[in-house]
Amino acid sequence: MTATSAAPTPESSAHCDVLIVGGGINGCGIARDLAGRGFRVLLCEKDDLASHTSSSSTKLIHGGLRYLEYYEFSLVRKALQEREVLLKSAPHIMWPLRFVMPHDPAQRPAWMIRIGLFMYDHLARREVLPASRGIDLREHVAGEPLKKEFERGFVYSDGWVDDARLVVLNAMDARERGAQVLTRTRCTGATRDADGWTVTLEGPQGVREVRARAVVNAAGPWAESFLRGVARPAAGEALATKSLRLVKGSHIVVPRLFTHDHAYIFQNPDKRIIFAIPYQESFTLIGTTDIEIDGDDPGAARIEQDEIDYLCAQASRYFDKPVTPSDVVWTYSGVRPLLDDASGDPSAVTRDYLLESNTSAAPLLSVWGGKITTFRKLAEDAADEVSRMLGEPRPAWTEGAFLAGGDLSPWIGKAERPDADFERFVDLLHVRYPWLGGTLGRRLARAYGTRVDRVLGDARFVSDLGAQVAPGLYEAELRYLQREEWALTGEDVLWRRSKLGLHLAPAAREQVERWMRSHAAAPNDNNDAPKEVQLAAQP
CATH class of the missing domain: 3.30.9.10 (D-Amino Acid Oxidase, subunit A, domain 2)
Structure with a gap:
């Protein structure tokens, strides 16, 4: 879904404070944190959100018991501190x-x-x-x-944790706080000068140039290659100093x-x-x-x-x-x-992260390493550093904040224990929508939390959800995933937004793919970002 490499024109330029490369958990977490601090944020991801490492974890929020043997006490403590912060922020997916x-x-x-x-x-x-x-x-x-x-x-x-949904919820929160999230959009060039970055993006809507005050390299396994092959320094220095x-x-x-x-x-x-x-x-x-x-x-x-x-x-x-x-x-x-x-043994290589700042010209922050449990703290530290580099320190805010669908209090009242709170929420969901049935209702509650209303809309009967495209999967949910969660393909739906692919026969999976193709929306239509970071299509 990559566009041809036609030269961008000045009319296709736009401006943002921070451009983030990478739509995994770290990139989306940083986008969320920075957008919540009032920065104009643009995130680009060459594939779907959480297409790679961030949907392929062991799906644990854990301190890492075995890291104690490697004397990683600081990492373990940091991860242990984050466990309950995360569990409280989204009890439907954790x-x-x-x-x-x-x-x-x-x-x-x-x-x-x-x-x-x-x-x-x-x-x-x-x-x-x-x-x-x-x-x-x-x-x-x-x-x-x-x-x-x-x-x-x-x-x-x-x-x-449902790792892929964790990424999507961070991206949704970032968008709702003003960020623009572009999927299937590759960063093909990033040129640095004293005043900012000129970044070339190629995606389904064409080739465009973006002017950014700072760049965050959160490309995960591609972080080093981004610095060595895509980002171009201002005066010949090597941007890649880590391996x-x-x-x-x-x-x-x-x-x-x-x-x-x-x-x-x-x-x-x-x-x-x-x-x-x-x-x-x-x-x-x-x-x-x-x-x-x-x-x-x-x-x-x-x-x-x-x-x-x-x-x-x-x-x-x-x-x-x-x-x-x-x-x-x-x-x-x-x-x-x-x-x-x-370290000689791959199992002994540290799972801690390092944030590397480079301010020899326009600010550049590279994210090295990390694990899913510490993503929120990593994002907070990264946003602190970007704020400092831009000369605009702004306070942290994500500790104690809910992710999309995670605040159950409008349904259940005062929160107590995250796991018990979720069960109370499921019970009330079945009361409000008795026609959903136990299996479908619990699955939707797990996936969307209190945003389940946005999936169900005004439906009063199962028939109001539209055609059943595959067992337990209705058109209303697919439309929601297209509209709100950047889903474009059957794979996006069946293996990242859900794991329904495990439960469906090949013929049913193909039926979902056909429905998504025949009802395809223009990629990234679901972004409601401020005009300052809207990208004009190339003439």
């Missing part, structure tokens, strides 16, 4: 999750695990999440699907291996860990691997057979019923852009 670690004496001794869990419980304040404890797997429900040799274990708390290590993390999805609501963390003989997590009601998600790759095309990363074999073998060390490659119904791989810290 919720607490209890993790069970069966004790394998051949791996780490029990005393070491107890010390680690004690630190995990106390490095940051907890209001929502319960503390860790030891359990008897012979009596606990989590012991039932495990091999009988595992008699003891530990249970602790972290959180779950990334691109580490592929692959996951497999299999039919449900257990019926309880806990997740598992398994220790492996190679000293790595994998998770086995309840997923989409009917499945179990198992991951992840750590495979270093070259940087030629991070978007092309796919799981290899040896990764599937590895994940199956490690899960089978614990589950009584072996997990085999023939059980796998879906796989996905994401590329983690980790800051190169000279």
Whole structure:
């Protein structure tokens, strides 16, 4: 969907304070924060929002228990502090999750695990999440699907997140605060002078030039290549002073291996860990691997057979019923852009982030590394730095703010616990729309929170939602996704805005794709940005 490379004209110029390259969680989080501080923000993403790393995580809001072994205390504490901030901001797409670690004496001794869990419980304040404890797997429900040799274990708390929806909700909030978000729009050139940046964008609506006071490089796995190949410095200096290590993390999805609501963390003989997590009601998600790759095309990363074999073998060390490659119904791989810290083992490379400022001419901020749990704090730190570089410091605001659909109080009254609040919201949704049914109502509540009204509109019966394009998916929802959430293709709907692709037969998935093609809106029509950052089409 990239336009031809015709030369832009002066008439196609526009102006903004900050241009952000990259529509993953960091780019959208920074756009949201800066827009909320009153800056004119333009974000461009070459594909769909969350097309790559940010929709391919293990989908956890967690401190990173295993990072304690690498003495990453600052990172773990920062992530632990963010867990409950995030859980409260969007209880429809994030919720607490209890993790069970069966004790394998051949791996780490029990005393070491107890010390680690004690630190995990106390490095940051907890209001929502319960503390860790030891359990008897012979009596606990989590012991039932495990091999009988595992008699003891530990249970602790972290959180779950719908990662792709988290990105979209940040982009929606950014837009509603004045930012413009352009998907399927590639930054093909960025020239710097003392007064600003001249940026060339190519997308479905043509080629255009944008004038920006500052640029934020939040391109994730492409951050280094953006500096080396797209951004052009003012006076010959090298913009790329850091290097990334691109580490592929692959996951497999299999039919449900257990019926309880806990997740598992398994220790492996190679000293790595994998998770086995309840997923989409009917499945179990198992991951992840750590495979270093070259940087030629991070978007092309796919799981290899040896990764599937590895994940199956490690899960089978614990589950009584072996997990085999023939059980796998879906796989996905994401590329983690980790800051190169000279660690030999990819698993030991820091997951912390670094913000690099360059003010030798117009401001440039590059985002190196990071993890989804700390995205809000990263965005806050980045917005602080951009504000400083522009000489216009403005206060932070996102801590305690809700994401789109996350403020349940208009429905339920005073908030208490995020998970309990969400259940109260679902109950009231069924009262208000009794015709939705339990399954559809809960799915819509999970996806949209209090914005479910925007999906349902004035509907009084299921028939008012339009044709059922696929089982449980109606035209009203597809129109909402096109209108409000930048969805253009069946893949956008089935694998990022939702995971309905897992539940639908190939013929039904193709039907969704056909509907999206036949009802396609012009890309980026759903932006209501201030005139200062509206882009005129090239004549």
